[in-house]
Amino acid sequence: MPSIPQTFSISDFLTWDRQQQLELQPKFQRGSVWTPQAQSFLIDTILRELPIPAVYIRTRVDAATQASIREVVDGQQRLTAILAFAANRLRMTSRSPEFAGMRYNDLSQNQKDQFLSYNISTVQLLNASDADVLEVFARLNSYSVKVTPAELRHAKHDEPVKWAIWNTTREYGVLWDHFHVVSVRDSVRLKNTTLIAELYMAFMNGLGDGGEDKVNKFYKDNQAKTEADFLAITTAVEHAIDATIAMFGEQFADTTLFDAPNFLLLVCAVAFVEGALPTSALTADVIAKRGAGISLENAENTLPLLTSAVENNDIAGAYAGFVAGTKSSTQRSSTRKPRFNAIVNAISN
Structure with a gap:
């Protein structure tokens, strides 16, 4: 099972979502929902051009459509917040003093360009089985430093x-x-x-x-x-x-x-x-x-x-x-x- 570290822009993820090539809720996701405050803090991080954690996706080819399908196995809530903001559905809260009360449409053109071109570190698991995905996360967790x-x-x-x-x-x-x-x-x-x-x-x-x-x-x-x-x-x-x-x-x-x-x-x-x-x-x-x-x-x-x-x-x-x-x-x-x-x-x- 090859795994390929890459970077993709937010614009890439928006394109995949529009083309129905992005699955945000595969069985690996826990289904929890971030609060608006947490979503706003993430968008603030992006608008300030600071790094966010990597996203893990399993890429497979749909034989019927002959298109690549990308299942998000880690990063659902981050991408959900990003997609919601890009669609003008998310209003920034006071967690982001500089952008409080703003939606995507309220950004300047330069800010929109920066948002859309922001690169997200992404690891693609190519044609990985369920067992492969579980093995990846077991190994990642084994290297984790105990949280304070x-x-x-x-x-x-x-x-x-x-x-x-x-x-x-x-x-x-x-x-x-x-x-x-x-x-x-x-x-x-x-x-x-x-x-x-x-x-x-x-x-x-x-x-x-x-x-x-x-x-x-x-x-x-x-x-x-x-x-x-x-x-x-x-x-x-x-x-x-x-x-x-x-x-x-x-x-x-x-x-x-x-x-x-x-x-x-x-x-x-x-x-x-x-x-x-x-x-x-x-x-x-x-x-x-x-x-x-x-x-x-x-x-x-x-x-x-x-x-x-x-x-x-x-x-x-x-x-x-x-x-x-x-x-x-x-x-x-x-x-x-x-x-x-x-x-x-x-x-x-």
């Missing part, structure tokens, strides 16, 4: 909670590309969305335990919320990130404060002393500092002592709790509390 919890969560959810967190993650590429708060390698696996999700959790519910299980529960608990429900929290989170970068990015970029576990607490501490972070059991010891305001002079004098204590592994000094909390499990309240308290005291009036 963040990747699984991103694939599973399509509610506004996911997109609010995703949009903030994407908006702050400087955190991953420049400051390396989460490494580029881990960001590719969407681990940076976990950090942003934990910020949303803290700004909604107060700072507490973290970790993937807590983030999964947060997504589940907020599935019913609308986009409007996240506007205020998004603004608060992004304001705190901006303030943190502006005040501390240049001086502390290469320190533990810009590693994900302590960066989370630094952003929360900034919001807390500005009065924007809700109180919780974890913040009880420094409640008097909530809304006290930031003292840059205090921060410039004290934060270097925290980072130096970690670098020197000073587990007996004045900042032993901060050092111990940084060196051990960083997701539990018991280790977050001394670190949060130390940062709040270091930056507040």
